[in-house]
């Protein structure tokens with residue numbers, strides 16, 4: 088029997104917890120509500136959809152959001168200027184620059200220019216380094232969402248062999264670090280595989296947990312996993328109006344012990360973790376107690 092891990096349900100519970108925490112730690116002390124800044128450049132349809140859903144999530148939970156939209160031909164200097172404003176605005180607790188950026192903009196320079204204390208995406212090297220060194224910091228939302236989904240589903244990961252497929256900065260790398268951290272949850276033995284890995288089945292067949300983030304519909308098939316493996320499908324692949332994962336649901340369902348559905352698995356967990364990071368920023372960044 089395969090149990091589906093319901094990210095929608097868990098995200099709903101976590102949203103309630105965040106709301107309660109905002110009430111208890113912020114509003115009841117007459118402080119202003121947490122405030123997330125979002126910078127969106129260009130006209131990429133997926134980015135616009137993601138940003139709209141982030142704004143909606145904020146609204147539903149009682150987090151203020153401010154969107155700065157820049158035209159597609161904005162220069163890197165203009166974007167850096169907007170980042171500077173967010174960095175120095177005491178009324179913005181944390182902010183994100185929606186990725187990907189247009190080709191003429193140096194993404195590394197942009198990420199480096201974000202104040203790490205306001206980097207609620209957790210992409211700044213300072214935060215990434217802290218994450219790798221077992222320190223407290225902002226963790227990238229998808230990786231934190233996966234870790235939380237496993238933890239709250241009471242799935243033991245310590246001592247288990249995890250195979251991560253994909254090494255992107257936003258998913259594969261951070262989740263491989265978080266799974267192997269010397270902390271709870273963590274302590275998994277991690278193999279990070281990618282497009283240059285030879286004979287990937289050799290690794291996936293040994294895995295207790297497989298986290299797939301490749302962006303290829305149905306990449307992980309039932310004959311690549313062992314019986315009872317735990318499968319986390321990060322993929323969001325559009326097929327007309329349908330959204331399909333990186334896991335071949337038909338052949339994996341029934342063989343895996345746990346599986347995240349697409350949609351309704353990792354996606355909602357990712358969205359709620361941005362809210363969690365924004366609350367964390369509001370609780371840690373404000374210098375004056377009444378702010």
Ligand code: NAD
Nearest residue numbers: 229253254255258281282300301302321322323353354357
């Ligand atoms: P990416 O394109 O940045 O990275 C893909 C990774 O897959 C690369 O590291 C590459 O080495 C690896 N890869 C490609 N082909 C491979 C192969 N044949 N064998 C092994 N590895 C291979 O993608 P990403 O940003 O990490 O996103 C991956 C997927 O996850 C996409 O479908 C994306 O839409 C989705 N995603 C979902 C969420 C969510 O919240 N659910 C969040 C972010 C990304």
